[in-house]
Amino acid sequence: MARMKFLCDAERCIECNGCVTACKNENEVPWGINRRRVVTLDDGLPGEKSISVACMHCTDAPCAAVCPVDCFYTTEDGVVLHDKDLCIGCGYCFYACPFGAPQYPQKEAFGVRGKMDKCTFCGGGPEPDNSAIEKKMYGANRLAQGKLPLCAEMCATKALLAGDGDMVADIYRERVLKRGGRPNSWGWETAYRKNV
């Protein structure tokens, strides 16, 4: 059984924002919302590092744990998805998420939040696969087409990897062995815990 995971290799990320653009284009994410973003650590200082961050599809996801209407569900492959018909836009998941993944696209009167939007690992939502309504509400469903998230597939330096966690880890381990230094699988311990 595969366990889908994201991994961003900070040694390879060149902050080109290709992943952000690919995500926005593929999922037709509205203005002002980024399901994925590139964060630069120690910006402008020698040894600065960039990482591409989105929903990490956590094991025992904290967003799902705090959701008052239980609008989250997890697929067999560990992809955390949600139902926008159930979401009440309370914002609890935003506070619980260690990666700042949940986004709220609609700005209504009196600061009311709209339905939460986040990375779906290009897996759409509970609507019929690749239907017009699914595309409009959740974006593309590449998983149903046998494809992986476009952000990772578009990454020019292959810094961002998305797929079966074991395969991702094997590739990263090989890279670290080859180039030396210490591994830094950013966010993995937080998202997937040490032994997962």
Add this chain to the structure above:
Amino acid sequence: MRVRTIATVMLAALLLSGCYETTDVVIHEPGIYKGAKDPLLAVDGTAGFEEKLSERFMEGQAPR
């Protein structure tokens, strides 16, 4: 006159019936997802599906 009154009442009843709003609500139970079932879940985890994704991963993301 009476016919007109009856016709008005019937028309009003007909128009008001269009104002019906469904009162079905999703009753919350802690920790249980009660939304629509995702069709992806039916194929997710099957051998063919996993194989397809593995092949895709090796095609696009494995070192060349």
